[in-house]
Amino acid sequence: MKQVHIDAALQILADLGLPRAQRNERSALTLLALLDLKPDRAWSDAAAPLMGITPIMDWLRDNYDKTYAPNTRETVRRQTMHQFVQAGIALYNPDKPERPVNSPHAVYQVSPDALALLRLYGSDQWDKALARHLEQWKTLAERYARERDMKMIPVMTPNGTMQLSPGDHSELIRAIIEDFGPRFAPGSVLIYAGDTGDKFGYFDQERLAGLGVRVDSHGKFPDVVLHYVERDWLVLVEAVTSHGPVDAKRHEELMRLFAGSSAGIVYVTAFPSRPSLSRYLAEIAWETEVWCADAPTHLIHFNGVRFLGPYAVETAP
Numbered sequence: 001m002k003q004v005h006i007d008a009a010l011q012i013l014a015d016l017g018l019p020r021a022q023r024n025e026r027s028a029l030t031l032l033a034l035l036d037l038k039p040d041r042a043w044s045d046a047a048a049p050l051m052g053i054t055p056i057m058d059w060l061r062d063n064y065d066k067t068y069a070p071n072t073r074e075t076v077r078r079q080t081m082h083q084f085v086q087a088g089i090a091l092y093n094p095d096k097p098e099r100p101v102n103s104p105h106a107v108y109q110v111s112p113d114a115l116a117l118l119r120l121y122g123s124d125q126w127d128k129a130l131a132r133h134l135e136q137w138k139t140l141a142e143r144y145a146r147e148r149d150m151k152m153i154p155v156m157t158p159n160g161t162m163q164l165s166p167g168d169h170s171e172l173i174r175a176i177i178e179d180f181g182p183r184f185a186p187g188s189v190l191i192y193a194g195d196t197g198d199k200f201g202y203f204d205q206e207r208l209a210g211l212g213v214r215v216d217s218h219g220k221f222p223d224v225v226l227h228y229v230e231r232d233w234l235v236l237v238e239a240v241t242s243h244g245p246v247d248a249k250r251h252e253e254l255m256r257l258f259a260g261s262s263a264g265i266v267y268v269t270a271f272p273s274r275p276s277l278s279r280y281l282a283e284i285a286w287e288t289e290v291w292c293a294d295a296p297t298h299l300i301h302f303n304g305v306r307f308l309g310p311y312a313v314e315t316a317p
Contacts, residue, residue: 001039002064005032008043012121015130016137018087027080029066033059034090034110035118043121050095050107053077081108088137089114098167168272169223170195172239175293176224176270184291184299185228185235192225212260220253223270227263234261237268237291240276244283245269251285 009028018027033056035046051059053073060066068076084090090108093099099106110118113133120129173193181188193202207227208215211234215221224237236254238246246254246269258265267288271277274292284290290300301307 005037005039006064008121012118016087016089017134018083022080022083025066026068026076027084029060029064030056030076030080030084031089032064034084034108035115038063044119044123046110046115046119048110048112048115050109052105052107053081056108084108103167167241169239169241172241172270172272172293173223175272175296176237176239176291177226179293179296180237180268180270180291181226181235183297185226185233187230188226188228188235190224191227191234192221194221194223212262213258214260215257220257222254228266232263233266234258234263235266235268237270239270240280241272245271245280245290246285246288247283248285251288 006025006028009031010023010025013023013027013031033051034048036049036059037043037046053076056076057068057073060068081090081092085092085108088111091111092108093106094109095107117129117133120126173195177190177193181190189204189207190202191204191208208225211227213234222236223239224235226235226237227233228235236246236258238250244250246267251267254267255265267285268291269280269284269288270291270293271280272292273294277290277292284302286302288302290302292298292300
């Protein structure tokens with residue numbers, strides 16, 4: 001039954017009009033995994049478990065004796081699952097749409113419409129059901145895409161609104177741009193904002209070059225770069241939701257990356273909240289700043305005696 005199911009899945013992919021690049025054994029097996037369709041089960045018994053890429057590969061090994069090397073995970077994700085999602089066959093993170101794109105907990109699930117259709121494969125209802133599905137499959141794919149787009153996070157930039165991938169990291173980037181910037185670098189111009197889905201979400205390369213910084217690779221960029229025009233500072237901000245702060249190593253990396261800058265450099269680590277800051281206190285580099293989104297009007301200076309001094313205290317009359 002193993003080969004029978006694989007051949008059937010290949011035929012289904014062809015019937016659904018998937019591109020030729022997805023009409024192969026890898027994609028057929030992936031479809032069987034999404035349906036939890038083991039060799040001894042009928043198509044009418046197809047299910048819809050939540051599955052990540054690695055669990056899919058483990059399932060194929062255990063049920064169809066097909067072992068894929070670990071380095072083929074990206075192939076399965078990019079050359080099969082992306083197309084399944086676009087075609088409305090599968091949903092991406094239906095349990096938690098705001099999950100970041102690069103999360104290790106990302107999962108897929110066969111869509112309700114596809115599940116209902118595929119349970120009819122081999123029955124006398126298949127041909128009519130397939131015809132109905134093909135009439136509306138573009139509409140289905142567009143609907144699922146719209147549902148995910150509704151979860152995107154809008155952020156204002158000099159060129160209008162930028163859409164960031166859903167997730168805590170993007171929420172913090174939005175807070176940096178919309179709350180931190182106006183308070184501590186008023187009138188600043190956004191130069192760069194990364195995104196977990198498209199890591200170059202916004203990049204004014206020309207303006208950065210005008211400040212003396214020319215880069216070939218953006219892999220080590222901070223999450224947000226602001227040009228505080230009034231003081232001619234470049235404010236480099238790392239958003240910490242899963243990765244670390246501006247520690248001594250990161251501070252050195254950023255110093256080298258922005259060494260050609262004609263503007264002064266300010267290093268900032270941003271956290272969602274003060275409790276999230278506590279686990280990183282011992283790592284934060286001196287001569288940097290810390291900002292917490294839950295206390296947006298305050299800044300913590302890791303700068304020693306430079307800011308030592310009394311504060312005026314108002315007393316009751």
